Amino acid sequence: MAEPRDVLILTERDLRELVHLDHAAINVVEKAFAALASGKVVMPPILSMAIPEAHGEVDVKTAFIPGFEGFAIKVSPGFFDNPKLGLPSLNGLMILFSARTGLVEALLMDNGYLTDIRTAAAGAVAAKHLAPQTVDTAAVFGTGVQARLQMKAAHLVRPFRKLIVWGRDRAKTEACAADLAAELGIEVVAEPDGEKAVAESQLVVTTTPAREPILKAEWLHPGLHITAMGSDSPEKNEIEPEALARADLYVADRASQCETLGELRTAIEAGLWGAGQPVELGDIVAGKVEGRMSEDAITMCDLTGTGAQDTAIATFALGVAKAGGKGSKVAL
Template sequence: MPKIRILTESDLRKVIDLDMDAIACVENAFLALATKDVRMPPILRLDIDDYNGEVDVKTAYVPGLDGFAIKISPGFFDNPKLGLPSVNGMMNLFSSKTGMLEAVLLDNGFLTDIRTAAAGGVAAAHLARKDSKHVTIYGAGVQACLQLKAITLIRDIASATIWARDIGKAEACAKKASLELGIPVTATSDGKDACANADIIVTTTPAREPILMADWVKPGTHITAMGSDAEHKNEIDPALIGQADLYVSDSQAQTSILGELHHAINAGTVAKDATFPELGQIIAKSKSGRTSADQITVCDLTGTGVQDTAIATLAQSRCDKAAAGVEIIS
């Protein structure tokens, strides 16, 4: 009879973390998207406006991997008022050969957090200047600290700034990050001041209006935008997308509908039929990345199903080796 491994968030946290293996796993996923016959359907999305909620369903089949994941990811952004996390979710891992369910990963969004932060690390590794020293993060949630950690894994970062509208949240996030990473991290609620010295900027908010303006960004800066994963979300001034020396997407099919590119097209700063390199193509070296130190580069990350399949496969492999979780017979 088929066996299914049930894995809780606690099980997963014992065997997987944001490290270079996770970053390599996600980098390989982007590479596969550019070089293999990956099957990745459009995101299935459900908006529940009455409760400021949304649910995304993502999946992808990657040739060469034994399994494929189907992820269900709710985000209900008023939940903190109820003492609940704003994001949760789960992944189901199926056999690519038989379609049988092999694992249920009750991760509460943990694996999504890891793969999202890893993607930020990959973007910085391929697009940020190698001598980058200062990082600015817009947002003070879980992803803010994780994105900063990912960048410190691939660049020799000396300091960082955390921006949030609520200075108390920014200060708490900055203190936590400084203790964890061993670098000075300051807090501010002044958006323009936040990026004055930034070599790398990451936006991690659910903002519906731009929080990063085009004329704030100095030459040589790399920006990773990862909060705009729905039509109504917009963190970056559309003019910045048009003015950037290099714009890169995780999937242009997605960013033209959901990401910052979507808003730039609507604002007329980018032509609707313009084509841009994708991150996987830059990793594969079939498209050029940064070519000079003074370029402004932007990477628009909306989150792809190929990342979910990759991180779920890595998690299952580690859990199998550790005999983690509980096996049941279906």
């Protein structure tokens, strides 16, 4: 028997009280990206298991980041028949281990909440380092949770005056626009024409599970930054492959992941990617590579989601929980 010790358990309710989509969360995720560029982060390929009988899948991500006291292992099940049972499709948890001893420190039973936050925070990091300094109008493609969170995050680093929401479903698009107008206190319009949405904007974030491009290469214009965060599997594709070749700068969150899970995959398959190893977001955050070269450049960032972000947000959440005396301890 090991020596008795405590493990901290934080529920989704605890974590929603403790961790918010704010500058502190963005900073810790930015720090994780900078660490990725150091070459000293250990981030194994994602473990992925399909459970066809239940129309389910489960992904496991992890990363060790030097300088962070813990490392997280995140388990994300997605069971797509759950709504028929009155249950959410997505849930999951993170386990935080001491990076010094490998002992379990905390169980973050977040049902995906921390993933939502760290994903939106990565969008803010991309916008901070790649969007034009002045963004008057932003657009979001998609009307779900990430559409809302990405725009909230982007607005923290580029306080745009106007926001355009594009979606296929008119009612959902208008609901999302209304929510974001209330959240951000700015003008938000629902726009069924994607081309118009892009034409007006300096910053566009795509957040859909599209399997065929919803954003065309010919829509790209000088002074535009696009963050594509919807694709995270080999079937998804939001951006027309030609757009990657047409952009002045394409940036991957992690090149090895974007090649198989991101927008880069279809560009490679179409023979439209000739630039070799792409720049990674961490290289730009760390100052190793120049980001946006001018206000007129066209830039693009491909976010597939990294274990480094999970370790960052989990470590951050534990720190906040300890400081606030939150959570329940279980004696092992």
